[in-house]
């Protein structure tokens with residue numbers, strides 16, 4: 001299976017949300033990494049066939065997805081970043097409804113619904129009205145919905161936002177389990193989400209693909225550029241102004257700063273091991289969200 | 293899918309509240325207006341009579357049945373002169389302010405009025421036929437005017453013995469919920485309430501993105517939504533008309549008059565008729581079936597319009613007001629005396645007239661279609677079939693093209 005994104009752009013008025021984006025995806029988990037407003041959601045909507053590219057085309061096994069239409073969406077699972085649910089539906093009714101939208105046979109759907117409810121740990125809330133669900137439960141139900149038709153292409157836009165650490169781990173494991181024979185395309189700000197599961201990372205900045213490589217390769221690129229230094233409160237503002245700062249942590253001997261910089265930033269800085277977070281910082285000039 | 297769409301439509305609480313209020317209004321009006329004259333004081337009765345002709349009374353106590361034996365059926369010369377004579381007597385009595393009329397006398401007075409009136413209508417009908425005949429004789433037989441007159445005349449010739457006294461009171465009200473214009477208001481309120489959210493709410497609830505990304509989310513879903521909407525309309529329409537039917541049946545104590553000619557159908561508030569020159573040779577029950585069928589078709593046509601607006605406008609409130617404006621426009625135009633030229637056509641071929649039905653069959657109205665006279669109701673139906681087909685096509689088309697970008 002080969003999903004080819006060919007010179008795709010999306011233009012709103014005179015603003016390019018996505019600019020000539022090209023990539024080829026095969027089975028595996030792809031992580032789309034980029035700061036707010038980079039265009040992640042815009043790109044994913046076009047992949048989910050709910051938004052038309054302004055230029056370019058998207059091909060699945062050499063067939064244009066806009067021509068495939070229903071057949072493309074038949075093998076698609078999509079979780080939007082923001083979505084609503086029917087408040088007076090129960091979880092089961094909601095999933096049965098989506099099963100029918102996805103063209104699942106009713107008998108089959110009944111079992112499938114129980115299966116996905118179990119996957120997202122909502123079995124005991126299956127008969128509750130969605131209106132009484134918490135934010136995290138709603139997102140899990142959204143994930144369940146995306147999985148109903150065993151999608152060959154799974155597009156999930158910040159799937160873990162609002163999930164507690166336990167559920168986040170659960171989801172991460174779920175993804176790595178199912179990714180074997182499908183394309184999973186996921187966007188996130190939370191680097192730990194993808195740390196162990198992403199086959200490749202795509203870095204998106206202001207609508208343009210700036211890097212596409214494996215995690216190892218990205219780490220390699222920032223190797224030797226991550227430093228730790230102990231500073232006093234007094235010089236901290238100056239440091240922050242001059243360098244890209246990661247974590248700042250207070251300890252007995254002052255304030256420990258993590259700096260990402262091509263050369264040794266200050267005298268007493270020591271090189272430290274790079275993480276994906278440092279990669280994010282290095283490319284996007286802005287701190288990644290530290291979470292989990 | 294259909295089942296769940298139905299669930300969405302039928303779990304909106306406000307439709308039940310409004311439906312209940314509508315039924316309540318119907319019962320209230322029924323109770324207050326129908327039995328009005330039974331308990332009326334003499335001077336009130338006279339006032340009402342002078343204002344509107346023979347006023348509404350029920351047939352419950354058998355008074356009218358007895359009168360029907362004597363006066364019922366098509367009018368004859370004898371009946372007319374006798375009725376006129378008796379009316380004059382009672383009128384004199386009323387003018388002198390002498391003792392009040394018993395309910396029996398009131399009823400008799402009404403019947404005399406109806407019979408005399410029917411005689412007038414019979415004369416109008418004959419005059420109409422004669423004037424049509426003379427037109428036919430005068431104008432060129434290739435002209436449109438000739439064809440039109442000929443068509444009307446041939447329709448009028450089909451009528452026989454249409455004017456007279458029939459026990460028909462229970463029937464007038466059955467055609468409308470309270471009153472023709474009111475039935476439009478009540479039905480369209482319920483249709484708008486139930487259907488404006490169908491597409492708009494997917495947008496406002498932010499579920500559209502989820503739906504559109506599914507296999508059937510761009511095509512079959514529209515069908516499911518349409519089917520659910522039509523089911524809703526079917527339920528609303530038939531339950532309101534059933535309530536109305538039984539209300540009238542009970543209030544008037546019978547369904548007599550089902551086989552009377554429609555030319556003797558009274559208007560809602562009195563024994564006067566608007567159908568005296570109607571060229572349609574139908575019995576009341578046939579006309580009832582036709583009226584309800586047309587009104588139902590109108591509701592269906594309106595439903596498709598509302599669904600399209602709901603999809604385009606993406607906001608329940610706006611969709612409600614825009615749809616309401618489309619329905620109400622002809623009414624407003626007429627108030628503003630915009631009923632000439634293009635407006636005349638807009639007003640005549642409107643959802644309002646389509647749903648109201650009663651203007652379609654009261655008299656002979658034909659339009660020149662490539663030189664041939666075609667009846668107004670037929671053209672109206674034709675136009676709405678075409679229009680609705682376009683709307684349906686457009687709805688499917690636009691829904692498929694929809695994008696989620698925000």
Ligand SMILES: Nc1ncnc2c1ncn2[C@@H]1O[C@H](COP(=O)(O)OP(=O)(O)OP(=O)(O)O)[C@@H](O)[C@H]1O
Pocket residue numbers: 012015016017034035036037038039040041042043081697698
């Ligand atoms: N409907 C729209 N009209 C105009 N501009 C838009 C529209 N949708 C998105 N944009 C712009 O396109 C850019 C990309 O937005 P997008 O939502 O794709 O970013 P994102 O990477 O998903 O951000 P986030 O991390 O906050 O979710 C932003 O600058 C945004 O303002």
Ligand SMILES: [Mg+2]
Pocket residue numbers: 040041042081157
């Ligand atoms: Mg986004």
